[in-house]
Amino acid sequence: MxxxxxxxxxxxxxxxxxxxxxxxxxxxxxxxxxxxxxxxxxxxxxxxxxxxxxxxxxxxxxxxxxxxxxxxxxxxxxxxxxxxxxxSSSEQQAAKPGEVPCDVCTGTKLKALKSCLVCLVSYCETHLEPHLTTSVLKRHQLIDPVENLEGRMCTKHDKLLELFCKTDQMCVCMLCTVLDHKNHDVVPLKEEYEGKKAELVKTEAEVQQMVQKRRLKIQEIKHSVELSEEDADREIADGVQVFTALKESVERRQAELIDTIKEKQRKTEKQAEGFIKELEQEISELKKRSTEVEQLSRSEDHLHLLQSFRTLNTAPPTKNWTGVRVSPPSYEGTVVRAVNQLEETLSKQMKKLIEAELKRVQQYAVDVTLDPDTVHPISTQSHDRKKTNHGNICRCVSSKKAFTSGRFYFEVQVKRWSRWTLGVTRELTNMKERIPMSPTNGYWTVVLTRRGGYFAPDDPSVLLSLKSQPQKVGVFVDYEEGLVCFYDVDAAALIYSFTDCCFTEKLYPFFSPCPNDGVIIHCTEPCVLQ
Missing domain, CATH: 3.30.40.10 (Zinc/RING finger domain, C3HC4 (zinc finger))
Structure with missing residues (x-):
């Protein structure tokens, strides 16, 4: 036997x-x-x-x-x-948690090597042998071991899911194509699998590209921080050079100046750290998605890929970093405001500081052209639209160009005018009523009154005491910093600064060569004269 x-x-x-x-x-x-x-x-x-x-x-x-x-x-x-x-089982490993066990083993379940899509059974090395040696079983389709093989059967017809309905975007069996999915666009599971796998490869490339862009953005932000540090070091050095010449009464202001500059730098670094942290988080999520996509793209399991594709094909929520910048804080006016109270003893140092500051802000000079729609019909305008002649007519002039970010600087010759209003304003509609100029109403200006006095219509208004009558006024604006500075260009002196402004709308250069004494009778858009 x-x-x-x-x-x-x-x-x-x-x-x-x-x-x-x-x-x-x-x-x-x-x-x-x-x-x-x-x-x-x-x-x-x-x-x-x-x-x-x-x-x-x-x-x-x-x-x-x-x-x-x-x-x-x-x-x-x-x-x-x-x-x-x-x-044989003594040489094979028992199935560990998370691994697919052999469905045929009794007692200790060994780790499955393959799953049969025809038998809907997972086999260990021993029980897989008939599928490798028996002619009939060799025709069965074997895949890497997976759980829940019953999920590969049509729940309605109890047939193998071997087709894909493009119309309904779902896996179907042969009977489904002649019943529920009749006349639908149906293709073999493998054909759809290849298409989706190609999409996954494309998605993975796109994710990798997004990761690379964010890495470059991190480098850009770090470089911006380095530039900001250089600006901060230079500004601190300038401030220290001024305040070290003072005695004990000045030391406190020196410390305040340094603290102010460092605080601005800390805010810049904190902003940059926030951006970097957010970018690194997105990179982590994108790399995680990349790993998932890569793993899925390598899968030979048609059904698993298609069932998982929908959730993986959706890119993780990410931020558009194209317009994100870390702008170094503006220090214009910081040292000047600190030493202004020591004008008598620091006049020479003040002039040197203003001259240096003007050179820096003049790097942001813009060419502003008058908007003819904002000039009163009685007024005459030069051919280059850079000058206007109102005679004794009181009207407002604005430029076509508006600013919504960054820094800009412009100068206006005011020596011909005995009364004028100069600055920047947000976009306004035509108004006939008298409008007090103030930051609340969208005006950041300096005014020369009919009596020859200067004041800044702030909240509240501030009377200005100037040593000389400005012939040319320079206006510097830092949109993000919320700063508007006025300079007497020839005397290298700071006239006034609006600080801690909150700009959210378009800003226009503004000039009104008329005795309005801080009240706009009618205007359209904001302005400039050069």
Whole structure:
């Protein structure tokens, strides 16, 4: 018996229904052997009583009896196979948490090597052998081990999901195409898999590009911080050079100056750190998505890829960093305001500081052209639109160019005018009523009154004491810093500064060569004269 069993192949002891060694083998009239339970259940489900192997139909259901000879041979073969599996299992690893176990193993479940999409069973190395040696089983489709193989079956028709409906964007079985998805655009699962895999490759490239852009943005921000540090160091050095010449009464103001500059720098660094942290977080999320996309793109599991594609194809929420900048804080006017109270003893130093500051802000000079729509009809305008002659007419003039960010500087010759208003204003509509000029109403200006006095219509207004009458006034604006500074260009003196402004709208240069004494009678858009 033992010698004979060695001459028989493993295929002869496997039931073609359960693919396992015979249990209570029975023989059909056509001569094929099956487990008694397997063939009985098979005939109970099917209407016709036929052989699963040769398809011979039996008009009368055969009476089945256990084939004792085959039963003895199968028992001996099962014992031999168990001994072989026992030796093999000692070399194989048991399935760990998270790994797919073999569905056939009894007792300790070994780690599955492959899953069969036809049998809907996962096999370890030992139980996978029939699929590698048996001619019939070799035609089955094997994939890397996966759980929940039942999920690959159509829940409605109990058939394998092997097609993809593009119309409804879902996996379907063969019966679905002639019933629920009739006339839909249906393609083989593999075809859709290849298309989606190509999209994943493209998505991965796009994600990598986004990561690279954010890395470059981090470098840009760090460079901006370095430039800001240089500006801060230079400004501190200038301030220290001035205040070290003073005695104890000046030391306190020196410390305040340094603290102010460092605080601005700290704010810049804090802003930059926030941007960097946010960028690094996005990079982390994008790299995580990249890893997920890469893993999914390598999957040979058609269904798993398609079912996971929808959630992975959506890019993680990210911020548009194109317009994000870290602007170094503006220090114009900082040292000047600190030493202005020591004017008598620091007049020489003040002039040097203003001259240096003017050189810096003049780097932001802009060319402003008058807007003819904002000039009163009685007024005459030069051909280059840079000058206007009102005679004794009081009107407001604005430029076409508006500013919504950054820094800009412009100068106005005011020596010909005995009364004028100069500065910047937000976009306003035509108004006939008298409008007090102030930051609240959208005006940041300096005024020369009919009596020859100067004041800044701030909240509240500030009377200005100037040593000389300005002939040329320079106006510097730092939009992000909320700063508007007025300079007597020829005397290298600071006239006035509006600080801590909150700009949210367009700003226009503004000039009104008329005795309005701080009240606008009618205007349109903001202005400039050069």
């Amino acid at each position: 033992s010698a004979a069993s060695c001459l028989l192949t493993e295929d002869q002891f496997l039931c073609s229904i359960c693919l396992d060694v015979f249990t209570d083998p029975v023989t059909t009239p056509c001569g094929h052997n099956f487990c008694k339970t397997c063939i009985t259940q098979h005939w109970n489900v099917n209407v016709q009583c036929q052989c699963p192997n040769c398809k011979e139909v039996f008009k009368i259901r055969p009476e089945l009896r256990v084939n004792t000879f085959i039963s003895e041979m199968a028992a001996q073969f099962r014992q031999s196979a168990q001994q072989k599996a026992s030796c």
